[in-house]
Amino acid sequence: MGTSKRFNETVNKLYKAFHENNLKPLSFQHCAVGTILDHKTYWKEFSDANGSLQLNYVGVVHQRLERKFNGYSPLELLEIEKTFLQGCGYQLPLHHTTFSSKKVGKKVLFNGLEAVIVLLCKFDNIPNVMNCSALFDYDGKQFHSTQTKYQDLVGV
Incomplete structure (x- = not known):
């Protein structure tokens, strides 16, 4: 079984961020999608609420133009982020009253990361690695x- 280039690059980025303690669920630059997009934050403009799958006008335009960002559509990016946040135990969509600013432990981050990798496998139609x-x-x-x-x- 082979994997796609986007899958390999994405997993490598997430793996590196996890082991360098640079994966932070509440940071647009260092969350799962921020990490996949090389710590860029433009992706947050695709939706009005972090953790939502509802594309806003900007997201819809990019989705309809079939734009890809490091291999992923806007909707796929939102799904990745939602999956990561849910895997880390956050109530979605995020709101300042639904989370604390406590440091997130490795076990919680691993749960979120594992959920994302399962989703990435589904996106690429490969068995769950x-x-x-x-x-x-x-x-x-x-x-x-x-x-x-x-x-x-x-x-x-």
Whole structure:
């Protein structure tokens, strides 16, 4: 199974941000979509509420023109952000009364990141790379090599 260039680049950016403690759900520059878009914030102009899938006028124009931003349409970007925020446990759409400014822990960020990667797999019609059960496939008679299964999953 192979993955797309946009998938690989996106996962690499998110992975790097996660491990460098630079993934911040409440920052337009450092959230999932901000990270995917190289810390640019123009994407927030596609909707009137963070965590909403409702495109505003600007978002609709870009969507209808079939514009892509690092490979993703405006609606896909909003869906990625919504998924990330939900995975981190936020009530959506975000409003200043529905979240605290406490530091978000690694476990919470990982949950959000995992949800996003599952969504990215769905976008690209590839099996869920976060599902590790295929790596440890056991059919009752024969145990398949983890290395071989991993290579099959990522196309190495």
